[in-house]
Amino acid sequence: MIRSVDDYLSQLKKELRGCDRAMIQDALSDAEEYLRTALDSAMADGATVSEADALSHIIERYGMPEEVATAYREMEHRITPALARPSYAGEPEEPPKEKDRRHLLSWFFGVFADFRAWGAFLYLLFSLVTGILYFTWAVTGLSLSAGLLVLIIGLPFAGLFILSVWGIGLVEGRIVEALLGVRMPRRPQFHRRTGGLWPRFKSIILDGHTWLSLVYMILQLPLGITYFTLFVTLIAVSLFGIAVPILQLGFDIAININNDPYYFAGWMLPLLVVGGILLATLTMHLAKYVGLMHGALAKALLVRR
C-alpha cells in the first residue's frame, strides 16, 4: 500500500534500479508532476476523502510503479540520443580484428567523418570558457554565501545560489549530451515540498548532489585549461607540419627561430606533411576518447544517484 507521493517515488526508483540514472530522474519528475497536481486538485474539489484514499485512486489511473517503470524501459530503447551513430545499438566501435588493412585505415581516418569526434573536439575547446564561468560562479557564490550567513539575507542568498547550481548542472548536462553523446537528465528533479522552510533548506544542504555539482563546476576550470592547451597545441603543431611546404615553397616564408630564418631541407617537407596529417588524425581520436572520459565524469558528478 502506497501512503504518500514520496512513497510512490521511492518505489518507482526501486523498480527502475539498474536503468540509466538520467532516465530514472526523468521518470521521477514526470511522476511527481502528475501525482502532486492530481492530488492537489482532488483535495481541492472535495476534502471529504482522506489523502491516502485520493492517492490510491490517482495511482490506479497513473499506474503502479512497476507498470510505469516498464513503460519507461520500453520507451528508452526507442529514443535516439543526440548525435547517435549506428554503433549506439551496442555494436563494437572498432571494426572486427580480422578485417584487412584497408578497413583499419578507413577506421583510422574515418574519425574525421565521426560526428562525435568533432563534437568532443568542440566541447573540449569550449570547456575553457565554461570552466571559467562555472569556476567563477561557484567560488563567488560559495564565498558570498559563507560570508553573508551571519546576516539575515544569508540563507535566502545561499538557497538561490544552490538553485542556480542545479540549473547550471542541467544546462551542462544538455551540452554534454549534445556534444559528447552521453545520456544526461532532460528534466530537472524537483525537491520535496513537504516541511517548512528550515527542514527544506537543511535537506538541500545535506544533499550530496549539490556538492558534487559544485565539485564539477570547480574541476571544470583546471580540466578546461588542460583540454584547451593540449588540443590547441596538438592542432597547431599538425597544421604547422601541413603548412610548412606551402609557406616555404609557395611564398618563400621561412620559419623564424630566435630571429633567424630557418628553411627546412627539401626531403623533410613530405615527412612534415605526413606527420602533420597523422598527428591531426591522432588528435581527433584523442579528442573522442577524452570526450568519453569527460562524459563519464559529468555523469558521475552531475546526475543524482
Next chain:
Amino acid sequence: MSGTSEETKKFQKELNAGTTALVLLGILARASEPMYGYRIARLIEASAGGVPLMKQGALYPVLRSLEGSGLLESEVEPSVSGPPRRYYRITEAGRKTLDMWREIWDQTKALVDSVMDGGEE
C-alpha cells in the same frame, strides 16, 4: 472491466502501444495552447468516456520520445502550487507526421471495420 483475461489485457496493451502516440499528437494538434502532462491525461480520460483504457503513467514516456524525435517541443514553467510543469506543443514536423499517421489509421480502421462487419467479399 470484469472477467478480463490475460490475452485481452495483452491485446489492449499492444493496441495502446501503437495508438498512444497518434492520440497525443492529435490532442496537441487541436489544442490552442501548450498543455502539460496531467491536463492531456485528463482530456484523454474524458474522451474515453471514463473507461480506463490506458495507464496515464505510460503517456509521459511517449511524450518524451515524441519530443526526442522532434514532433513535439516543450518548456518548463513554474506553477503556483506544486512542482513546475512541462508544457508540450506540436511542431510543424509533428503536424506533417500526424497527417500521414491519420491516413494510415483511416486505412487500418477501414480494414478492421470491413472485416468485423463481414462487409462485401
